[in-house]
Amino acid sequence: MTDLARAAAVPDLAPQELRILVAVEEEQGFTAAAARLATTQSAVSHAVRGCERKLGAVLFDRGRHGARPTEAGARAVAYARRVLRLLEAMGPEVRAAAAAGGAGEVSGTLRIAAFRSVAAHLLPPVLAALAARHPKLTAQVRIVREVGRGTAGEVADGRADLGLATLDAGGPPAVPGLVAVRLFEESYALAHPDGHPAPRGLPLVDWDENCGSYTRSWWDRQDWIPPATIDVEDDTVALSLVSQGLGMAIMPRTALLGAPAGLAVTDLGPQPPSRYVGYVTTPELAGTAAVRALIRELRSATLPEGLSAA
Numbered sequence: 001m002t003d004l005a006r007a008a009a010v011p012d013l014a015p016q017e018l019r020i021l022v023a024v025e026e027e028q029g030f031t032a033a034a035a036r037l038a039t040t041q042s043a044v045s046h047a048v049r050g051c052e053r054k055l056g057a058v059l060f061d062r063g064r065h066g067a068r069p070t071e072a073g074a075r076a077v078a079y080a081r082r083v084l085r086l087l088e089a090m091g092p093e094v095r096a097a098a099a100a101g102g103a104g105e106v107s108g109t110l111r112i113a114a115f116r117s118v119a120a121h122l123l124p125p126v127l128a129a130l131a132a133r134h135p136k137l138t139a140q141v142r143i144v145r146e147v148g149r150g151t152a153g154e155v156a157d158g159r160a161d162l163g164l165a166t167l168d169a170g171g172p173p174a175v176p177g178l179v180a181v182r183l184f185e186e187s188y189a190l191a192h193p194d195g196h197p198a199p200r201g202l203p204l205v206d207w208d209e210n211c212g213s214y215t216r217s218w219w220d221r222q223d224w225i226p227p228a229t230i231d232v233e234d235d236t237v238a239l240s241l242v243s244q245g246l247g248m249a250i251m252p253r254t255a256l257l258g259a260p261a262g263l264a265v266t267d268l269g270p271q272p273p274s275r276y277v278g279y280v281t282t283p284e285l286a287g288t289a290a291v292r293a294l295i296r297e298l299r300s301a302t303l304p305e306g307l308s309a310a
Helices: 003-009 015-027 030-037 041-055 071-098 116-121 123-133 150-156 213-220 235-243 289-300
Strands: 060-063 066-069 108-114 137-143 162-167 179-193 204-207 228-232 249-252 263-267 274-281 307-309
Touching (some): 015 071, 030 041, 041 071, 066 071, 116 123, 116 137, 116 235, 123 289, 137 289, 179 289, 204 249, 228 235, 235 263
Parallel strands (some): 108 137
Antiparallel strands (some): 060 066, 179 274
16 A cells, blocks of 8 residues: 555544644635634645645645635535534533533534525524523524525535525435435415516516526426516515516515515415425534534424425
8 A cells, every 4th residue: 555545544634734724725825824823834834735645635726826625625624624513512512411411501602504585584483492492502693595505515514513405305415415304395476566467477587596406397387487587696686676566576485474565475376386495414413412402493493374394
């Protein structure tokens, strides 16, 4: 076995090396990473070379642009974040296990990634119940657009402990290697200006996060849906435009909760398209006390009107 192969077989990276990999990726350079970690640029460069030797792969492309992760580097940084997160969780987990026969108080910080509509209408009562039950547990919520890898990507990359995500009707999660569980199913409906006599004849206002594999087959069968005349990035903007009479939109029910004045909602027929919303987490974090506590509150939450438990 060569030295490179032997090193790759047992990559034994220290926590500080993991922190350096994360800092270089986030700061996009060795010098900025060194400043962030209060060390020298040469120490960072030496540590990265050591990580590359141990892992058997080039992790960053160096150049005048700074340092950009290779495909292997992006994977390494994602694992580094997840390992560091487990190290952070170790103290609260161990103390909780040692207290009161393993039923100690849940504490620490819980990082949640969620797309806008579910963060606005599902999370607030869940987080209120969580805070009442576990006052020493702090929740941090970040809104992530549900496009591309979306909230699942944030979890896989170690930036979130749990993500509220849209899930396909069947098959594995959009990002492999995660635990994915459905919470509820929501149907789509037609949003249009209140009182309009023929809303299906209006121009279409669409938004980047709309549709997907769960609605595509239904969408393709509808000959009344025109190409979008207005595309926006946010569902609230789309609904605001519709309420002003500029068109109609096809939206999931959570996006229609709290709709602005001047907007009406009409069913799309007996078999409307629908999507599943659930949570995703990593296998290693799924067993931690903080994530388990959040999952319990999510599963016991009262769903807003128009949503049904999966």
